[in-house]
Amino acid sequence: MSSQPPSFEGDWYFEAERDGFAHGVHLRERILEEQTPFQHMEIVDSEPLGRALILDRALQTSLNDEFMYHEMIVHVPLVTHQHPDRVLVIGGGDGGTLRRVLQHPVKEPTQVEIDRAVVDACKAHLPEISDGAFDNPRARLVIGDGVQFMRDNPGGFDVVIVDSTDPIGPAVQLFQEPFYRDVARSLADDGLMVAQSSSPLFMADELSDQVKQLRKVFPIVRTYLGIVTGYPGGLWSYTIGSKRYDPTVIDQASITSTLRDRGISTRYYSGAVHHAAFALPPFIADLVA
């Protein structure tokens, strides 16, 4: 048994393993490393993903795969809701979510991000991801705690997008029932929320639990899937909690025409991909049953 792993020449970033699975990227440059008041932050330049943001040793987003994640966490809910005027983003410090929100005819979207250092670093080193969204006069950025923001219950939102880190560290409360109750209270009678909901392959328990929490609060709960190259295992999930609109019953042609009418071009999302994303393989459907 003499076989050796391939030698990894040069500088590599390996993500903390999950369940004995590890993945890593070859680095061209380590651009920034900083302990913020909330989390450990790195920005690197990598061969497969380009420049990338890493928080608490988990790769969050990169120039090369950000479109996969941001198109799916934004366009699915904003096409599902029939008139998404008032949109709130919790987290999303890289600005990729806000940028896609602004592609829709929303009024004054608000973003609440807890860590100013993430916004500043992403504006400085990953400006292609927000593409000017933070400077858009329609957008309002609040540096603050999303949990407290929802507890203060501003009210009247059509769509709330929870674009957070994983359910460990500063984001843990964003995955629990009390937060979801506050979100539901702040939503209009036909409002809906979406949250990233972990890896069905390596965080199956977290996904199951999150869906259970959402079911306590929302009558319609739907999990959907997408690929994000830099995430462990490649497969990622998102879950919608909705008071009225069911994302699985929208006509595919109407999605296509909505995207066209709004002038939104995409690289991952489409009307066909919208419906395909909700077709869960049975072993994943069992996790959220």
Next chain:
Amino acid sequence: MSSQPPSFEGDWYFEAERDGFAHGVHLRERILEEQTPFQHMEIVDSEPLGRALILDRALQTSLNDEFMYHEMIVHVPLVTHQHPDRVLVIGGGDGGTLRRVLQHPVKEPTQVEIDRAVVDACKAHLPEISDGAFDNPRARLVIGDGVQFMRDNPGGFDVVIVDSTDPIGPAVQLFQEPFYRDVARSLADDGLMVAQSSSPLFMADELSDQVKQLRKVFPIVRTYLGIVTGYPGGLWSYTIGSKRYDPTVIDQASITSTLRDRGISTRYYSGAVHHAAFALPPFIADLVA
């Protein structure tokens, strides 16, 4: 910039990197390592995937993710073809494909595998994957070169499944037009073939080229996607070349009833997953346009 990669304690298997992306699994045991006449072969027991087969340093299949791959490479074509009596498998030495073929009402499926050592090792160390398929009296195993077998043009097949390693090493001819022409000649007038067609994320050029080769031979060529945890990036593609049946136009309810009528239970595949798999995100659709 002092951050260090996490230390990987114990024994790990890392796959040869692709484009600066690497993934690996924590090993519980190295079970077998052998240089066969055709390729380097390892069998390991890993924490996330259980026991697994590795050929030429590429993870082929494992107890924990084999269902994702085998259900998609078999059930999609065998549900698409309306009467798949005569089925040929090229490659597939672990037996997971043959096992799923035998779940359909096929007559005497034939498998042509070039490397007897792979079959023997999988029967000895990964018997759960073939689940007795090699001993099924309906099945016929030929140890031989699939390219030569098709060149000899046995004829009369309804479905040919090319379950090969990647387009490097012994399998390279299985990705080229002359082989596809031989397959087409051996297929009945309404026959179809399917082949694994690489990672859309890390082998995009290989996928594009393979689809081009298939288009030279078959009037209907359709690429579909699935997740395989142990493959680089998690996302994998399969491509069907067909003379008559289009896999994208089958009624979803008829797939469900076909599975039920044939007594096939699945963990990955379903009628909904069948259609979802053909909904390519635009950046992947561009690769096969």
